[in-house]
Amino acid sequence: MxxxxxxxxxxxxxxxxxxxxxTVSGPIAETGxxxxxxxxxxxxxxxxxxxxxxxxxxxxxxxxxxxxxxxxxxxxxxxxxxxxxxxxxxxxxxxxxxxxxxxxxxxxxxxxxxxxxxxxxxxxxxxxxxxxxxxxxxxxxxxxxxxxxxxxxxxxxxxxxxxxxxxxxxxxxxxxxxxxxxxxxxxxxxxxxxxxxxxxxxxxxxxxxxxxxxxxxxxxxxxxxxxxxxxxxxxxxxxxxxxxxxxxxxxxxxxxxxxxxxxxxxxxxxxxxxxxxxxxxxxxxxKGTVTRGWLGVMIQKITPELMESFNLKSSEGALVGDVIPGGPADQAGIKRGDVIVEFGKEEVKTMESLPKIVAVTPPGEAVNVKVIRDGKAKDISVTIAVLKEEETKMAALDPLGIQTQDITPDLMKSMELESTNGVLVSDVTPGESGGEAGLRRGDIITEVNRKPVNNVQDYQASLRGLKSGDTALMLVKRGGTTIYIAVKLN
Missing domain, CATH: 2.40.10.120 (Thrombin, subunit H)
Incomplete structure (x- = not known):
């Protein structure tokens, strides 16, 4: 919408x-x-x-x-x-x-x-x-x-x-x-x-x-x-x-x-x-409304850094950032870190393509989903449910226009971090609040408004209640240094 x-x-x-x-002024010319x-x-x-x-x-x-x-x-x-x-x-x-x-x-x-x-x-x-x-x-x-x-x-x-x-x-x-x-x-x-x-x-x-x-x-x-x-x-x-x-x-x-x-x-x-x-x-x-299929995952784009961290051969597909408890994906055995590359008979080239493919799948239908897990392809049968949420779950953009993800042990090792505390900024949309304030892809957010952020759940909770004009003070680790960035919500 x-x-x-x-x-x-x-x-x-x-x-x-x-x-x-x-008010319209000036001549209106005809052209051939x-x-x-x-x-x-x-x-x-x-x-x-x-x-x-x-x-x-x-x-x-x-x-x-x-x-x-x-x-x-x-x-x-x-x-x-x-x-x-x-x-x-x-x-x-x-x-x-x-x-x-x-x-x-x-x-x-x-x-x-x-x-x-x-x-x-x-x-x-x-x-x-x-x-x-x-x-x-x-x-x-x-x-x-x-x-x-x-x-x-x-x-x-x-x-x-x-x-x-x-x-x-x-x-x-x-x-x-x-x-x-x-x-x-x-x-x-x-x-x-x-x-x-x-x-x-x-x-x-x-x-x-x-x-x-x-x-x-x-x-x-x-x-x-x-x-x-x-x-x-x-x-x-x-x-x-x-x-x-x-x-x-x-x-x-x-x-x-x-x-x-x-x-x-x-x-x-x-x-x-x-x-x-x-x-x-x-x-x-x-019916006056639309019935859509629901998979029950939060997905995100595969950046070059994530591709390297997960040892992927391609950036195609949708990375599962989280699985909704009790949802179709959870019940079928899809896990966080899986990369969905096929849904039914359709290839999943990008993160954006998956919600559209799932949406037109009739609820109740069993679909074969191909994922890449630990470098190996795996087929999982998932029975699609009815989408009831207000919006499709995507680890896409928050109100600040950035995409975040949890820091896994593999990411901690590859980025030479001291712990898994904080969230990684995996994408920034130009022109949105986060990008204008100076946040960059690869930043680690460890605090929001002086409160510790250990994972994506903490980070999302810290943004609840923010409205246009409010400012979020973020403590950010970048390249071995720590800086404060104040992000004003547009």
Whole structure:
């Protein structure tokens, strides 16, 4: 779920949701796009100069504008999705500094969506309809006319930021809506032409064109992070709109952007792969929620240091940092220090890939899991359970943006440490609190706020209760010396 937005270096990262009035000035120029005669699509389709015109004409009617009204709150914008002021401070803090705390006001928002069935089922982002008491959908009825419909929430999945809503239509069975067809996002190639349609800044049915800039992008949004990156212009209000290939098929849902201080597009946008949507769509339509498989392990990335310490031949796989007591992995015999390299018939190349593979495994199914233990491959049969936790257990990033692990005897020996007390900083995310304060990979944290830290459990307990603006004073061993580092939580 995009339940938290991460700050990426010096630029702010925000979802493409518009919730505030904006003044537009200056000319809006029309531009033409003519592809070179030799240009070919990734699926051997000749790219003619009018292909985008035809896609826009045919697919635009199935793209809708969504507006919501919600309960009164102090900020019109969810705190985790704040814009930033010119000096990099959160927009709400910037606003409050000049105008003071404001009276509660109704939440309002605008976004995009697209119809996926003749009966009026619509896909959009969860953050577009989150907290809505009323959902209104505007549909192009032909020409310059639009018709407004009410819609109800059918199902939502915060973990992947996906929601399904349905138009409320009188005389059911009579009205048939134009709708879009799904493509196959797994076959998408970097460099392939794509088109985005949506409602940026309230400018309905805006069409932009670009290419797929990258695939499988992790942007810090959660355990199911796997975005399509595109340079097709995406702006606030595009959230929930379709990303189409040159066959006019939906291959992604536009969801987030990286933006400068102006709040507009800088050429980097992100879309949820449509195959991820297809995998959970039946659950959303039938039950309103998603049932996922659960393995019951905390996992982490294999760094060069860990690869050496565990005598691994490759950095591929997911290192088990901890096993949840009583969970499926624990009952099957998976141990801390195991490296999961295969799950069922799928190879586990990275830590990030494992939660996605486990999630789509039906609960109750017995799966063969291949692990590397003490340098040897071992097959273990695990019966997958239902994921009930609020979030997937990953030894990934804590609130400070660092990854930690216990110091094993092997690590103590290889790093020439005096004891196993403390936790090893195994990864640091640039731009997050820990990295900005000066923590580095390889540091040993032995105290937090003057209290000893003997293991990861102690360390995590020391961070409980910390909130934005609090400072954690850390005693750190680095290269034979001891230093204090004060980390302020962003």
């Amino acid at each position: 995009l339940n938290q937005l991460k700050k990426i270096s010096a630029i702010s990262f925000m979802v493409a949701l518009w919730t505030f009035p904006m 796009l003519v592809a070179p005669a030799h240009a070919l699509s990734s699926q051997s389709m000749p790219l003619g100069s009018n292909i985008f015109v035809e896609i826009a004409k045919e697919k635009n009617p199935a793209v809708v504008n969504i507006s919501i009204r919600g309960k009164a709150q102090v900020s019109a914008r969810p705190p985790e999705r704040r814009f930033r002021g010119d000096q990099g401070e959160p927009f709400q803090d910037f606003y409050d500094r000049f105008f003071g705390q404001q009276e509660p006001r109704p939440r309002r928002g605008m976004g995009s969506g697209f119809i996926i069935s003749p009966e009026g089922l619509i896909l959009t982002n969860f953050h577009v309809v989150q907290g809505a008491d009323e959902i209104l959908v505007n549909i192009d009825e032909g020409g310059a006319s639009e018709k407004e419909y009410e819609a109800t929430l059918v199902g939502s999945d915060p973990k992947t930021d996906i929601a399904v809503i349905k138009l409320v239509v009188e005389g059911k069975g009579k009205k048939k809506f134009p709708h879009l067809d799904f493509g196959d996002s797994d076959k998408l190639e970097v460099g392939e032409w794509v088109m985005a349609i949506g409602n940026p800044f309230g400018l309905s049915h805006t069409v932009t064109v670009g290419v797929v800039s990258a695939k499988d992008r992790a942007i810090g949004s959660g355990p199911y992070d796997e975005f399509i990156q595109t340079d097709a212009s995406i702006n606030p209000g595009n959230s929930g709109g379709p990303l189409l290939n040159i066959k006019g098929q939906v291959i992604g849902m536009n969801t987030a952007i990286i933006s400068g201080s102006t709040g507009g597009n800088v050429g980097i946008g992100f879309a949820i792969p449509i195959n991820m949507v297809k995998a959970i769509l039946p659950d959303l339509k039938e």
